[in-house]
Amino acid sequence: MEQSQPRPSSSSGGKPQDSGVLSREDFDGGPVSIDEVDTGLFLGNLTAATHMETLRSFKITHILTLDSVPLPQHILEASFLTTKYIQIADMPREDILQHLEGCVDFITTALAQQGNVLVHCYFGVSRSSSTVIAYMMKRHNLDFLPAFELVKAKRRFVQPNAGFVSQLKLFRRMGCKIDPNCQRYKIHRLRLAGEQMRKAKILPQSFHSVVRPDPDITRENPEPIVFRCRQCRRVLASKSHVLEHKPRDRPPQEEVTSSKVDQPQEQIDNPSGTRVLEQLAERIRQSSLGSPSHEGAPKYCRSILFVEPIAWMHRIMLNTQGRLYCPKCEQKLGNFSWINACRCPCGETMTPAFYLIPSKVELSKAVQNVQTTV
Structure with missing residues (x-):
């Protein structure tokens, strides 16, 4: 940290010499x-x-x-x-x-x-x-x-x-x-990291901690609830990696700001069938995940799974945006962007955004050895 230096004396009538150091x-x-x-x-x-x-x-x-x-x-x-x-x-x-x-x-x-x-x-x-x-x-x-x-x-x-x-x-x-486990604090840190990525196009070392360890690597106390690749069942994220958001209605088109907002590719490819699939998936999730412990809990949106950046995500420290692929079977799982917002079908946005497409992953309750398609 730069320390200020004493100002040169000008008692002789001459101007102080400019050392180039801001003091x-x-x-x-x-x-x-x-x-x-x-x-x-x-x-x-x-x-x-x-x-x-x-x-x-x-x-x-x-x-x-x-x-x-x-x-x-x-x-x-x-x-x-x-x-x-x-x-x-x-x-x-x-x-x-x-x-x-x-x-x-x-x-x-x-x-x-x-x-x-x-x-x-x-x-x-x-x-x-x-x-x-x-x-x-x-x-x-x-x-x-x-x-x-x-x-x-x-x-x-x-x-x-x-x-x-x-x-x-x-x-x-x-x-x-x-x-560090507070979701709002995680989002705060991600936004700061996004600002740095916007400027430097690379994630500074001081923000490397926002990228979470790979949950597929064996740890002493692994979390019991994880998300797996639906195709190869490789562990992708733990429940604590999910950045929850409550669903809200999509804002009218004229209210959308002019700043760039990414939409999940599945919506773009098949806009007519998206709503039906979302409603069906939601019914399946509610019936499969419904339990006394969930009844009083807030209903979080699962149309898109926003997650923290995780170590298996290829080259996220070196690119401002891109696609996410399973590190095992290489199936496309979602997208990421440090600099642009992503809008969930429910209308909520996230910036920076790292998201998994729900149809590509499944929820696994490891303790009961039960898998549920999300």
Whole structure:
């Protein structure tokens, strides 16, 4: 992580030499702005974080920075300060969620040590306020809106951007921690990976974890419910790999946006028979999967099986879109796209989309050794 360098002295009257390194001294954050949101917890702007008199006046012992550039070196090296730096821009598509848990822990530790902590970004409006809201949600067991209003009452112009608001709500839904098994979190990570694929045309190593291990490889505790290739019965996905969605009516054609949306090839090849087959398949699924444990459960759509990317899917890390083939018998199973949305026959869309055609796979309850065509 790049550290800022001291600004060359200009006391001789000459201009500072341009080292080519972007440093925090190159910016002006405006007047000092700082507010106490909770006992010992302050929210402010860059100027407050770089003004020694302000830091000493408010007895600041810890500084949490969320910005594109770190604090000046003389602040970072101050003997009375403990600092933490998160490099992040104030953009809705930035992933602040991955940092929230660590930031909340930093604030909690600082306050537990009877310290005073200043959380800041450039203006103290979006990035830093998002972190303080996350802390308030966890500390006081609040949903997003009450926590936001509590912070806003102390600092009237706080306003996380729309993307950060969505991530804060997800953070709360997960219990103010990262739950890798939460479906919404999986989709969040996939969308971030899709953005990277759109830019680089290759999946960065930092996102390789979104591609799940091949469930056909023997593991100590394999999941009891799996999806197999209907032709060769090779295990393709576990139940936990499925990204569930509830069916909804297809939107009218005029409401469909101009952005590219892929339709499953089976619909295109045989549009007239698709509905009948879907209805018949649904009846079969309900009768075969119906049990006391399923009666009260929400009815999820099975017209298309959206799944997480899985290791057997050939070249998905190197291509933005393509077809999915069984790794054993090479039968076509579905399609994938990191960059375009796929619309299910029920009207729901998914982006990125990795889907299996239901007629090509079967559900296997391994414990009872029962297979059911999906």
